Amino acid sequence: MIDESVLVRQNEDSEGQRVAVVGGGVVGCVVALRLASSGRRVTLFEAAPALGGLAAPWELGTLTWDRHYHVICESDANLRALLRDLDLEREIHWSSVRTGFFTGGKLHEFTSLRDFLAFPPLRMHEKLRLGAAIVYASRVKLDTLRRITAAKWLTQLCGRRVFAQIWEPLLRAKLGANAPNVAASFIAVTIRRMFGARTNSGGAGKGAERFGSVVGGYARILSVLREKLESAGVEIRTSTPIERISARGSGVDLIVNGASEAFEHAIVTAPVPVVAALIPELTETERARLSGVPYAGVVCASLLLDRPISPYYIMNITDHWVPFSAVIEFSNVTGIEQFAGKSLVYLPKYVATDDPLFAQDDEAIRHSFISALIRMIPGFDPAGVAAFRVSRVRNVFPFPIASAPYDPPAFATSLPGVTLATAAQIDDATLNVDRSIGLANAAANYLLNATPQGTSR
């Protein structure tokens, strides 16, 4: 039996313990907040000049907004709880949004059941089969889907023609060259999240997706979160990339600018291939395992336009010649008033981490993306592009491979005093802020319940 008085004494001993959190994205910020609120002395290290990681804002012409599009789903319980803590939940602006589908050179509405039934590229029996498959995918047990590729599973469920017309292009759009290998669990989890955003009422009609966004975007969320971190006593060090982490007695040393700094414990929130390079003292097996986790990357253009280009939040694309994965017209969630009457559009292209697109300069990307918009959208005027900026991230989300069923890394690592809290621990990898916060909460609880030295053996 556990002696509770010992546990209480251990927790009291560990108060005041110095903990380093490496990475100031959503996970790092939330872990830091939870630990500091429980009495740990926390230093948060972020390589970039500001907090936020993938959710960080940047300047786009005259606008400060998220570098990557970020919507909130009504089912995002962890995120909404955090926003409640920050007194921001009431600032969420909710909208029912419309969806488009660009296929065979034409744009079709794909919002309601009626749109789905009228969708020209598929025959009626194919639509019924596709609809049944989507409902099934939203409910099926995930365990059964980790050893079969999404391609094989979706072909079995929907037939070859529907797979070739709809699923194959969508998988390629989300995963680039990695699409044929991804496990079916990945697509089932993605469908579940989209199902969670469906509504039976709302302006865009029955079945429309309902998304939210805090007025002011993640710039607003992160500035309130930063204040909360500071008032909880977290020391925030931005523009401070950690170069190496190594063992020191019962704690760890962090190497910053060539000098070392001692902590009782470190929690690392960077992508796992980065972790493997950062901690040479992990066992060889563990380093090989972490550096072998496959990630998808993204090249994502943001455009500020003089006028809207469509009524849709998302335009899915199946035509191979289009150089981006989707058109995300974010101002159809927020309203153009947030952007001084302009329309904010993202053109993401999801790619493998070594895709040649990473080497293309902004001008080349601008030319190919805008040429495609001219072909796709009747009346699109390139002179109306008020600002254009490109973000490139190689390690965005890890994804499960069917041939090697994935065993996510644990919080504990082979180096005592170092804990992992990173996207590769999120099952089936639908990366979103809600699941990132869930992971951060679990990692903080894990550490708070660990031994007084914080070792995770």
Ligand SMILES: Cc1cc2nc3c(=O)[nH]c(=O)nc-3n(C[C@H](O)[C@H](O)[C@H](O)COP(=O)(O)OP(=O)(O)OC[C@H]3O[C@@H](n4cnc5c(N)ncnc54)[C@H](O)[C@@H]3O)c2cc1C
């Ligand atoms: C294009 C795109 C669209 C998205 N859309 C949505 C959406 O609509 N809704 C939603 O909920 N989520 C969305 N997400 C996902 C969301 O952004 C992530 O779930 C979340 O931001 C992940 O946070 P993280 O802390 O795990 O990782 P990251 O944000 O990657 O944070 C890791 C941090 O570690 C830092 N770091 C790395 N190495 C070091 C080092 N050596 N020293 C110090 N710091 C280091 C990095 O600079 C980074 O800031 C989207 C993401 C992308 C890319």
